[in-house]
Amino acid sequence: MIFSRIKEVNSEELSFDEATGRVLSKDVKSKLNVPPFDRSAMDGFAVRAEDTFGADENEPRHLQIIGSIEIGSASDMEVGRGQAVEIATGAPMPKGADATVMVEKTSKENNKIKVFEPVSPGENVSSAGEDVKSGQKVLEADRRLRPSDIGMLASTGNLKIQVKRRPKIGIAITGDELRKPGKSLKPGEITESVSYILAPAVEKCGAEAVRLGIVPDRFEEIEKIFNNASDFDALILTGGSSVGEKDLVPDAISKSGELVFHGVAVRPGSPSSFGLVDGTPVFSLAGFPVASVIAFEMIVRPALRAMQGLQAKDFRMEIKAKLLRKLSSSLGRMDVARVRLKKDNGDFFAEPIRVTGSSVLRTVTEADGLVTIPENSEGFSEGDVVTIYPLDL
Amino acid sequence: MIFSRIKEVNSEELSFDEATGRVLSKDVKSKLNVPPFDRSAMDGFAVRAEDTFGADENEPRHLQIIGSIEIGSASDMEVGRGQAVEIATGAPMPKGADATVMVEKTSKENNKIKVFEPVSPGENVSSAGEDVKSGQKVLEADRRLRPSDIGMLASTGNLKIQVKRRPKIGIAITGDELRKPGKSLKPGEITESVSYILAPAVEKCGAEAVRLGIVPDRFEEIEKIFNNASDFDALILTGGSSVGEKDLVPDAISKSGELVFHGVAVRPGSPSSFGLVDGTPVFSLAGFPVASVIAFEMIVRPALRAMQGLQAKDFRMEIKAKLLRKLSSSLGRMDVARVRLKKDNGDFFAEPIRVTGSSVLRTVTEADGLVTIPENSEGFSEGDVVTIYPLDL
Known part of the structure; x- marks a missing residue:
């Protein structure tokens, strides 16, 4: 969808x-x-290969050195029958030569060399356009x-x-109880942290993050954000998306545009919604940090990749690991579990992280990866080999 | 070392x-x-749990609503016996209440509710410091x-x-034949590309890259780079490191400081050297792009991680894959092969990339990962399961 x-x-x-x-x-x-020209792949002597045929320790071939070519310089020299040119690795081959004899396979005396091993045409030469x-x-x-x-x-x-172009993503956080980090808190108020997670997460997907600040839980305030929807390639709003009294964001999407879906059978992250306002995709995620992070990973990241045409290629990294403890799940929804990875003797083991509350961000910071438990499964047993998606969030 | x-x-x-x-x-x-205070984890009613004990559909408990608490606001209300306070998810629990009854388990009429299910103390409450x-x-x-x-x-x-602090890494490229990208080439000259690979590779390791440009193949010119060694946390030089006539960098390290090793039993990348100049680590890598990239991966990256204290933790990602073709290697050295990864039915397969020349950068850009073949092995057979290190270079 x-x-x-x-x-x-x-x-x-x-x-x-x-x-x-x-x-x-x-x-x-x-x-x-x-490379732009035929060049020697070895230090040695540029020769006509046929002049070396049959050479060995007992019957070396004798060649006349007619000059030398350093790397970075060209030469008009032409190697004729019985001749050789001293040449450095990477230097252009002189005309007439079709192979390089490694310096180790020769002995030099004055302007003559003995060649102790034959080379075949093209040997020790990187030809133009080879790469x-x-x-x-x-x-x-x-x-x-x-x-x-x-x-x-x-x-x-x-x-x-x-x-x-880097997709430009606006991030707005709704919640009357939220204050910017560093502001002192009155009773009932908490520090807003989700935008500071989502912004670098968006940037890691290759997009540009614009933090739009904290928006009060009022319909008009959310509509104000939507007034500028067309300035962005997508909007992410968190909070105001569950089934309580203040389900403002999905309603505001409906009113300003098209609400495509409201709610997904994934836990955490079930209150996620998606719609379009003025043609701009709008993701409405839960306000709790863990739920928004997992919903970002499962729903937003693939969309940000698709915006850059990355969806088909560039597969997702995954690791097979053996479960150190069983993982239970309910039928009818996909569960996303967080695990710690351990490596022992070259094998990976995954230890599920115990979840005590839905807002416990520690279960994300302590996790090395995610395991998804499909909606038709009641979970995995201890010792099962499962697929882990490394967590970079 | x-x-x-x-x-x-x-x-x-x-x-x-x-x-x-x-x-x-x-x-x-x-x-x-x-969280900084006990808060409700559900929309519903804050109650004394004991007031709900024994409640069911036929015998609901009747409670008096004495007020409501919105998210973001505090209240001095105290919930007494037989009382309840309407509460939003995330709002602070009022004094006296120790649980929240979900709104779905109640029915409300005027300022009274019926509770159809008991809650236990702490139920549907996130307590202060829970995370x-x-x-x-x-x-x-x-x-x-x-x-x-x-x-x-x-x-x-x-x-x-x-x-x-981000380690500051100087990158100098030696080679008389090299010209900056965009400069027109005379015969024998080639475009310098290695510094443009190493700089972002260094940045991806969390360090800061400073490109020091192209340095002529002359001892004095390399010594000039070393004069400023103490401005950097490490230096990387490429070229001038093989066994030909122009092995200038290792010699210059020896003269200006301490050459710790010269040459490694790894292919590609065997001409790599390492030393210290004025206490600054100096890596001398081969000039060919492939050799310098592989040497960076095998030798420099672990060092850059160690400078940031990352060596022990934060394990290296790896994938098990089945080889689609045999991989041969010579005894006595570690070979680093490049492979393409394919995914079929949840399993990974690795296809070795055919290598035709030592300078063929295509074998890196086409690769998804590296396989190392230990020095005591002659290679792997088709069908062997090998460990792949994903290539981010």
């Missing part, structure tokens, strides 16, 4: 060296041969760029590239 | 909301109870802070924290 309503962001031009972590919006082709040919596709659209990709862009002459 | 010569960086104070990805330099204790008690340790020294930790810092009143 979410994916069908998510639009991919458009693209922008960026310098290659600022693009780590960004997502390509089109295929990148090489503008050059890499990449000019015009060849080197990186595909929808790829999130890693450091080595940045090197690939540099060496293929792609100094300006088209990448997806 | 490296770890015994690495010093941990000192610490600095930082605002909690700028600390994602940074490493704590001391334990963090809560300055508050979280975290004031003075309790909530995050340990040497932890790399995740988004949920930032929320924990906010809600426990830790707005200024001590984190490790």
Whole structure:
């Protein structure tokens, strides 16, 4: 339901060296041969391979040194029959030569060498375009760029590239009881912490987070946030989403736009809703930190990835681990359990974290990963091997 | 040999909301109870639990509503025998009440309710300090802070924290043949790309990268870099490290300081060296992109983590996968193979990437992970289950 309503962001031009972590919006082709010329892959002597055929310790081949080529310099020399050119690793092969004899397989005296082993044509030579040919596709659209990709862009002459714009995500926290961190608290008030979790979580997904502050639990105040919906690629609101008297956010979504769903069969995070206001996706999450964090992981993160075209590729990391304690769940809803991972003798073990209250953020900070228990399962037994999604939240 | 010569960086104070990805330099204790007061975990009625004992559909208990408490507000009301206070989720419990009856288990008429199910003392109440008690340790020294930790810092009143300084790493690339990206190339010259890989790789380890540019293959030029060694927590030099005529970097380390080792039994990356100049660790890596990337992963990354005190904790992610093709290796050295990962029916499969030349960066950009083949092994067979380290380079 979410994916069908998510639009991919458009693209922008960026310098290659600022693009780590960004997502390509089109295929990148090489503008050059890499390497740009035939070069020696060894220190030694550039030769005509056929001049070395049959060489061995007892019957070395004798060649005349006609010069040397250093790395970084070119030469007009041409290697003729019976000739050799001293050459450094990475230096361009001289005309006429088709192989390099390693220096260790030769002995040199004045301007002559003895060659003790034959080389075949092409041996110890990196030929032009061996890594990449000019015009060849080197990186595909929808790829999130890693450091080595940045090197690939540099060496293929792609100094300006088209990448997806970072989705701009507004984060608003509703709750009359909430105060900014550092404000002194009157009885009944608590410190707002969820926006400080969601903002870096959004940034880690490759998007830009804009904190819109604390919004009072009043319909008009939530509508004010929606007035600027089109400034954002998505909005995340927390609080005001359960089934009590103050279920303001889903109602406000309905009034200002389209409420697509209200409530999911996932625990924690069941009061999550989703809708569109002025075409902008709006995620309404529970106000409790744990529920909002898990709902972010299960519902918002995949959407932020889809906005950048990452959904299909770039699989999710997962680890198989043996459960150290049983994990119970109720039929009819997906449970998301938090586990500590331990490594012993190369194997991973998962220890479920005991949950005492729905708001206990410690169960997230202590967790290394999540296990999902499907809605048609009553849980896993001790010793079962389960799939763990490492938690980076 | 490296770890015994690495010093941990000192610490600095930082605002909690700028600390994602940074490493704590001391334990963090809560300055508050979280939640700060007993609060209702449900919408309903705050009651004395004993007043509900024995209640059922046929014999409901009758209670008098004496007021209501909204979230964010406090009240001086006291719940006496036979009384109840209407209460919202998250609102502070009134004096006298020790449980909340969910609204669904009641029916209300004027200022009276019927209660159809008993509650036990503490039921549907989050007590003060349930998540975290004031003075309790909530995050340990040497932890790399995740988004949920930032929320924990906010809600426990830790707005200024001590984190490790980001290690400052200088990156110098040696090679007479190298030109900056965008410069036109004369015959024999190539584009420098390695510093553009290593800089974001260093940043991803939590350190700060300073590109020192291209250094000519001359002893004096390398010594100039070493003159400023003490400005950095470590230096990485590439090139000038193999066994040819221009092995300048290890020689320069020897002359300016202490060369700890020269060469490792790992392929690719065997020409790697390590030493100290003015107490600053210096890594000398091969000039070829692939060799320098693998050497970074195997040798430099663990050192950068150790500088931040991360070595012991925060285990390395790994995936078990079945090999789709055999992987051969030579005895006496560790081989580092690059593999593509595929997922089929919940299982991971690893396809080794064919290597044609030592400089072929494509074998890194196409890889999803690395497999190490120990020095006492001749490789793995098709179908063997191997450990894959996901590649983020």
